[in-house]
Amino acid sequence: MNTTKIVVTLSGHNDDEIREEIQKAQDNIDDFDIVEIRGDVFDALNREDHGKKVRFIIDAFRPFNKEIIYTYRTAREGGSGSKTTVEYEALLKAVCEVMDIDYIDIEVQSGDKITASVIETARANNVKCLMSHHDFKRTPDTDDILSVINKMDELGGDLYKVAYFPQDEADVDSVTEAVTAARKEYGHKVIGISMGESGKRTRTAQGDSASALTYGFIARDAAPGQIHVTELRKIFTK
Numbered sequence: 281m282n283t284t285k286i287v288v289t290l291s292g293h294n295d296d297e298i299r300e301e302i303q304k305a306q307d308n309i310d311d312f313d314i315v316e317i318r319g320d321v322f323d324a325l326n327r328e329d330h331g332k333k334v335r336f337i338i339d340a341f342r343p344f345n346k347e348i349i350y351t352y353r354t355a356r357e358g359g360s361g362s363k364t365t366v367e368y369e370a371l372l373k374a375v376c377e378v379m380d381i382d383y384i385d386i387e388v389q390s391g392d393k394i395t396a397s398v399i400e401t402a403r404a405n406n407v408k409c410l411m412s413h414h415d416f417k418r419t420p421d422t423d424d425i426l427s428v429i430n431k432m433d434e435l436g437g438d439l440y441k442v443a444y445f446p447q448d449e450a451d452v453d454s455v456t457e458a459v460t461a462a463r464k465e466y467g468h469k470v471i472g473i474s475m476g477e478s479g480k481r482t483r484t485a486q487g488d489s490a491s492a493l494t495y496g497f498i499a500r501d502a503a504p505g506q507i508h509v510t511e512l513r514k515i516f517t518k
């Protein structure tokens with residue numbers, strides 16, 4: 281049975297783009313299970329306006345019983361977020377405290393102390409922790425990918441996501457092998473993404489190497505190699 285949930289990443293920056301994405305997503309509401317809000321696209325806004333945008337998106341999908349992931353992707357991991365690690369920690373904690381979300385994405389490279397303190401606040405507010413790690417330049421070998429995932433498990437997350445950029449097919453295979461091995465160890469909690477065109481097969485993998493979540497787009501892709509959610513739904517219902 282296919283148990284990969286489809287996530288739609290929303291990355292519209294301004295009101296027009298946000299409305300367009302919400303409309304398209306609502307028109308294709310059965311093509312995804314979870315909504316990812318990319319908070320880093322609101323980086324230029326103050327805390328209050330940032331919060332308003334996030335709440336607006338949450339309110340658009342709650343009536344459809346969609347789960348919500350809040351992600352603030354920092355520039356060092358391929359996003360547009362320019363906050364310092366101290367600001368990053370404060371933002372994630374505030375989001376857990378005041379927003380009605382299901383998952384918070386925590387970049388483990390922000391450090392063990394920050395990760396632990398965000399996890400504590402998330403737990404206190406019934407928010408699940410999606411541990412993440414991205415490298416937009418390269419892919420380490422399978423053992424190194426597995427040590428990142430082991431670390432995420434030690435830190436105490438609910439889902440473990442790694443995303444890498446491949447240089448060749450062998451790099452894509454390393455991600456697939458790491459997901460397969462980590463699933464044996466930890467169960468269906470692992471997400472392994474190889475970005476770009478050649479990595480697309482990691483986004484549609486089924487069986488032993490299937491990820492717990494696969495991220496797709498509705499209006500514009502938020503990462504290289506992302507697939508439209510309607511296509512993902514077709515692939516995963518075959």
Ligand SMILES: O=C1C[C@@](O)(C(=O)O)C[C@@H](O)[C@@H]1O
Pocket residue numbers: 289316318351353385412441443473475495496502503504506
């Ligand atoms: O970590 C991920 C995965 C992703 O980078 C992708 O490659 O689809 C897209 C991001 O929005 C998300 O937070």
